[in-house]
Amino acid sequence: MEILVCARRVPDTSENEIALNSAGNDIERDELVYSINEPDNYAVEEALQIVARVGGSVTVVTVGSEDDEEILRREMAMGASHGVLLSDDAFIGSDGRGIAAILKSFVAKGNYDLILTGVQAEDGAAQVGGMLAAMLDYPFASLVNSIEVLDARKLKIGREIEGGNREINEIDLPCVLSIQTGINEPRYVGMRGIRAVASVPIPTHAASDLGLDPGTVGDAGAKVKRVDYFVPVLGKGAEMLSGSREENIDKLVELMAAKGGLN
Amino acid sequence: MESSAALSELTSSLESGRALFLAIHVLGTLTFSYVVWRRLLPLLHAERDCRFDRPFARLGKLAKFWFGQWKHPRYRTAGILHILIFTGFILLVIRSFSLLAGVSENGGVVGVSGTASHPYNVITDYAATVVFLCMLFAIVRRLVFQPARYAVPERYGKARTADAIFLLALIAVLMAADGMFSAAEAAGHLKAGQPAEALAVLSLPRVMQIILASASLPALGKLCFASYLLHEVTFYFLLCYRPFGIQFHVETSLFNVYFSKLERGTVKPVRWGMSEGTLDQIKSFGVKTFEDFTWKHMLDFYSCADCGRCSDNCPANAAGRPLSPRFLSIKARDYAFQHYPMFGKAGNGKPLIGNLFSEDQIWSCTTCGACEEECPLLVEYIDKIVDLRRGLIDDGNVPQSLQKPLKALESRGNPYGKMEKKRADWRSAKEFQQTCRVRVVDKNGACTLYFVDSITSYDDRMQSIARSTARVLDHVGENFGILGAAERDSGHEVRRFGEETLFEALRDHNSEAIKASGVKRIVTADPHALNALKHDYKDAPPVEHISQVIARDVKVGLIKFQPVANTNDVYTYHDPCYLGRHNQVYEDPRQVLDAIPGLKRVEMARSRDRSFCCGGGGLMLFYEPKEDERMGVKRVRMAADAGANVIVTACPFCMVNIEDAIKVAGLEGKMTVIDLAELADRQMLRPASPTAATSS
Numbered sequence: 001m002e003i004l005v006c007a008r009r010v011p012d013t014s015e016n017e018i019a020l021n022s023a024g025n026d027i028e029r030d031e032l033v034y035s036i037n038e039p040d041n042y043a044v045e046e047a048l049q050i051v052a053r054v055g056g057s058v059t060v061v062t063v064g065s066e067d068d069e070e071i072l073r074r075e076m077a078m079g080a081s082h083g084v085l086l087s088d089d090a091f092i093g094s095d096g097r098g099i100a101a102i103l104k105s106f107v108a109k110g111n112y113d114l115i116l117t118g119v120q121a122e123d124g125a126a127q128v129g130g131m132l133a134a135m136l137d138y139p140f141a142s143l144v145n146s147i148e149v150l151d152a153r154k155l156k157i158g159r160e161i162e163g164g165n166r167e168i169n170e171i172d173l174p175c176v177l178s179i180q181t182g183i184n185e186p187r188y189v190g191m192r193g194i195r196a197v198a199s200v201p202i203p204t205h206a207a208s209d210l211g212l213d214p215g216t217v218g219d220a221g222a223k224v225k226r227v228d229y230f231v232p233v234l235g236k237g238a239e240m241l242s243g244s245r246e247e248n249i250d251k252l253v254e255l256m257a258a259k260g261g262l263n
Numbered sequence: 264m265e266s267s268a269a270l271s272e273l274t275s276s277l278e279s280g281r282a283l284f285l286a287i288h289v290l291g292t293l294t295f296s297y298v299v300w301r302r303l304l305p306l307l308h309a310e311r312d313c314r315f316d317r318p319f320a321r322l323g324k325l326a327k328f329w330f331g332q333w334k335h336p337r338y339r340t341a342g343i344l345h346i347l348i349f350t351g352f353i354l355l356v357i358r359s360f361s362l363l364a365g366v367s368e369n370g371g372v373v374g375v376s377g378t379a380s381h382p383y384n385v386i387t388d389y390a391a392t393v394v395f396l397c398m399l400f401a402i403v404r405r406l407v408f409q410p411a412r413y414a415v416p417e418r419y420g421k422a423r424t425a426d427a428i429f430l431l432a433l434i435a436v437l438m439a440a441d442g443m444f445s446a447a448e449a450a451g452h453l454k455a456g457q458p459a460e461a462l463a464v465l466s467l468p469r470v471m472q473i474i475l476a477s478a479s480l481p482a483l484g485k486l487c488f489a490s491y492l493l494h495e496v497t498f499y500f501l502l503c504y505r506p507f508g509i510q511f512h513v514e515t516s517l518f519n520v521y522f523s524k525l526e527r528g529t530v531k532p533v534r535w536g537m538s539e540g541t542l543d544q545i546k547s548f549g550v551k552t553f554e555d556f557t558w559k560h561m562l563d564f565y566s567c568a569d570c571g572r573c574s575d576n577c578p579a580n581a582a583g584r585p586l587s588p589r590f591l592s593i594k595a596r597d598y599a600f601q602h603y604p605m606f607g608k609a610g611n612g613k614p615l616i617g618n619l620f621s622e623d624q625i626w627s628c629t630t631c632g633a634c635e636e637e638c639p640l641l642v643e644y645i646d647k648i649v650d651l652r653r654g655l656i657d658d659g660n661v662p663q664s665l666q667k668p669l670k671a672l673e674s675r676g677n678p679y680g681k682m683e684k685k686r687a688d689w690r691s692a693k694e695f696q697q698t699c700r701v702r703v704v705d706k707n708g709a710c711t712l713y714f715v716d717s718i719t720s721y722d723d724r725m726q727s728i729a730r731s732t733a734r735v736l737d738h739v740g741e742n743f744g745i746l747g748a749a750e751r752d753s754g755h756e757v758r759r760f761g762e763e764t765l766f767e768a769l770r771d772h773n774s775e776a777i778k779a780s781g782v783k784r785i786v787t788a789d790p791h792a793l794n795a796l797k798h799d800y801k802d803a804p805p806v807e808h809i810s811q812v813i814a815r816d817v818k819v820g821l822i823k824f825q826p827v828a829n830t831n832d833v834y835t836y837h838d839p840c841y842l843g844r845h846n847q848v849y850e851d852p853r854q855v856l857d858a859i860p861g862l863k864r865v866e867m868a869r870s871r872d873r874s875f876c877c878g879g880g881g882l883m884l885f886y887e888p889k890e891d892e893r894m895g896v897k898r899v900r901m902a903a904d905a906g907a908n909v910i911v912t913a914c915p916f917c918m919v920n921i922e923d924a925i926k927v928a929g930l931e932g933k934m935t936v937i938d939l940a941e942l943a944d945r946q947m948l949r950p951a952s953p954t955a956a957t958s959s
Contacts, residue, residue, distance in 0.1 A: 015671050015680030031682060033674040078659070187659025188666050191673060192764040195543055 001056035003047040004112040006103055007040035009071045010122045025229055036071040039118025043179040045186040047116055048079045054149050057081040063091055063102050069202050077193035088206040093219030100131035101217055105210040115176045119143055133176035141171055142178040280488055291499030298506050305561055305603045312557035313535045314522040321521050329520040334639040344397055351394035358387045388463035391438045395467050398435035402428055412571035419590040430510045437497045443490035446471030451483040509569040516640055519566040522559050523641035528798040528845040531646040533763050549653025552612040563642040567592035573634035578876040579627045583891030586627035588634040588644045594619045625651045627888055629879030630759045631840040636872050652761025668885045673765055676751035677717040687747040689726035699737050704744035704780040711743040712782040716792040717752040718915045725915040731944035732788040732809050738947055739821045749776040755795035756881025770800055786812055788940050790841035790914045791880050808842055810913050813943050814851035817858045824946040826860040834864045835907035838874035839914035852913050852939050859946050867905040880916025895924030913939040
């Protein structure tokens with residue numbers, strides 16, 4: 001099975017202190033460290049596990065700049081066969097639809113049975129997967145937390161439903177799935193693995209390679225524009241209980257019961 | 264004439280068996296050679312290991328740990344028993360060989376040279392007796408008293424008591440046969456009116472001789488023959504059977520001790536004989552299949568005597584984690600025996616993880632070194648665990664809980680993912696800043712580097728240790744500084760968790776920063792950093808732990824302490840593994856405590872080289888082990904049992920674990936923990952304001 005995983009490089013929320021820039025329209029990016037968007041990493045792991053079961057290969061693609069090669073290499077060190085960078089000045093400033101359009105033009109060049117995305121980018125809006133499927137006229141399922149290959153043209157997938165429930169669907173291939181974290185336990189990639197793929201050339205495609213009209217993507221084509229970005233003002237702080245341990249426990253039980261936390 | 268005829272009857276019985284004995288002799292030797300060859304096969308397929316250097320150091324180890332049986336008395340009963348048996352064996356080995364050679368070479372019988380008993384024979388008479396009695400005692404001990412550490416938990420397989428007793432019994436038979444032969448021979452001579460060897464009083468042969476006094480000469484001749492035959496058969500049977508079980512160590516221990524590890528606190532390279540620069544060319548890191556072990560590590564498996572001392576001292580085992588060093592060896596040995604059978608080819612190798620060992624087992628080790636400290640045969644465990652972890656890391660099998668900190672170490676140089684520029688923020692505490700200025704070292708600045716390391720730099724609680732350490736250094740007039748944002752994690756646990764490449768990156772970064780700073784020496788309050796800088800870094804300036812600095816300055820009078828405020832407090836010192844066992848600093852911290860007037864100090868039952876690990880440091884803090892009870896909780900209870908209410912430690916990780924454990928054990932308010940640097944800082948008499956008691 002030929003699987004394409006669409007991945008994205010994001011500021012690592014666990015290793016950064018996110019602060020607004022002085023202009024107040026973006027975050028301060030000078031000292032940020034980036035990593036692959038976490039759900040995308042689960043998607044790659046899932047793709048690798050499927051390929052290990054039924055054969056095929058995994059390609060990881062990202063829209064971005066040279067800096068984003070870093071995550072492609074990391075995923076190649078994990079076991080992905082190919083990494084592809086879609087990069088063009090014309091892509092800068094794309095909205096979700098623009099990204100989906102760029103990816104669509106790349107998918108059209110290949111022959112993929114299954115396309116995976118992470119459920120959402122940590123700095124994104126969980127929109128690209130669905131739009132990509134629509135543009136390709138492929139079936140789409142979101143929040144996927146299990147995949148079983150039934151036959152060459154059909155998958156059985158589990159989806160996470162709000163409230164902890166699950167549903168099982170059958171879906172025809174080719175299709176687009178957005179992968180929920182927790183579907184698997186991604187393998188570790190060490191420096192050694194990354195070094196081993198450090199010199200593997202990564203093919204880069206520009207708008208012209210993909211047959212894209214630059215006017216339809218990037219800033220030019222974006223119909224959703226960010227007008228503000230801010231950290232919400234902190235609400236009233238937590239209530240601190242002061243008293244002996246027993247008093248605090250009694251008070252806590254009382255509060256929890258009052259707020260409906262205890263039944 | 265009559266007597267000499269009778270004597271010849273006695274010896275002729277042996278003469279007549281000469282061909283038989285020769286046959287057993289040859290057959291036994293050939294069988295043993297074959298068995299040894301088959302057992303050597305896996306070692307020939309193993310990874311290389313550099314153990315042929317420094318012969319004098321190795322001979323020294325042999326003298327102390329093999330010939331001197333150094334570790335044995337740590338378990339009194341078993342130890343004394345073993346020393347007796349070992350001594351007996353050493354004394355008897357010459358006799359055994361002369362006895363074997365006796366008939367086949369000159370057809371005569373050894374030791375029939377006169378009435379006076381040869382001193383050597385007196386010794387061997389007693390040696391055989393003592394070994395015989397020891398065997399009986401050991402069998403009774405195994406059967407009746409059953410020391411708990413011999414028990415085999417269900418998950419590790421079946422008990423091997425039967426095999427152990429069978430082997431003990433065989434030695435008893437060997438001794439009895441030896442004694443019987445001497446007795447029958449001496450009785451025969453006396454019967455024939457010949458001068459006979461006087462057997463040692465109250466020895467096994469003597470007792471047998473008295474019993475045989477009334478036997479007829481032909482009967483004695485037959486007995487002589489039979490006991491000689493029994494001795495020879497048992498001897499060869501034991502020789503060839505030992506390589507199949509727990510007594511293999513009788514044959515391998517000499518080599519195992521000679522080739523044992525010489526340097527404490529170190530970790531073996533990924534592959535011996537390969538320079539670091541070429542490591543990227545290696546296809547596979549670490550131990551994944553049995554043949555990935557080095558030959559010495561295989562010899563370790565062979566040499567394990569199944570005595571259970573390692574697991575008896577292993578804190579992970581005590582806490583109910585799925586790790587028992589003893590069964591790591593036993594399982595590997597069983598696998599080696601199965602995989603490399605006596606006849607036929609070796610089977611197809613299985614991956615060790617999933618078949619012999621579980622991932623949880625391998626991640627459960629805190630590398631505290633209690634097992635290695637205890638092992639009488641100097642079996643190594645930490646290097647094997649690290650090698651197995653290298654294999655797991657290489658295959659990407661790393662618990663999710665460890666992936667984040669490893670990733671953060673890669674991008675930020677600390678496991679918490681905190682910003683590099685905040686590494687020196689511990690200095691900014693207002694009160695501290697006013698009294699003590701800590702500079703970042705530059706080329707022409709400080710001559711001493713205080714290496715803080717990650718947890719002490721970033722953890723709110725541990726930052727207090729950093730400030731105390733700085734105040735102590737400041738107080739004694741040390742010209743010191745820190746690396747600040749240029750410091751990265753020492754990588755100590757990164758290496759011990761098997762992430763060698765990341766460790767090298769961290770080490771290289773720090774080494775360069777240290778070199779650029781031009782400092783002449785390093786001080787740290789973190790034993791893990793100490794161990795890394797001392798043993799894992801190349802060309803780092805001399806490094807000391809703060810407890811060593813304080814102890815020395817107390818001695819020369821640079822530091823003076825005021826009496827403790829509360830004289831009802833009872834203190835106990837918890838030895839951090841990487842300060843104590845791995846770096847042998849036991850006395851300095853105790854001297855510091857004892858220099859504080861009015862401080863009452865007690866020792867826990869497990870202290871110094873038997874210290875009980877608090878739960879492990881570095882990345883181990885992120886690992887979520889499967890366990891019944893935290894090691895720290897056990898440790899805190901040990902302190903309570905010793906009658907202490909203040910635990911003093913000298914390691915930030917011990918502080919984390921023990922502070923948590925006090926809460927978990929429900930001892931909050933009854934037990935406190937303080938770092939040695941914090942205690943020294945609290946108690947130091949300051950010239951400017953001698954009454955200012957506390958500043959932390």
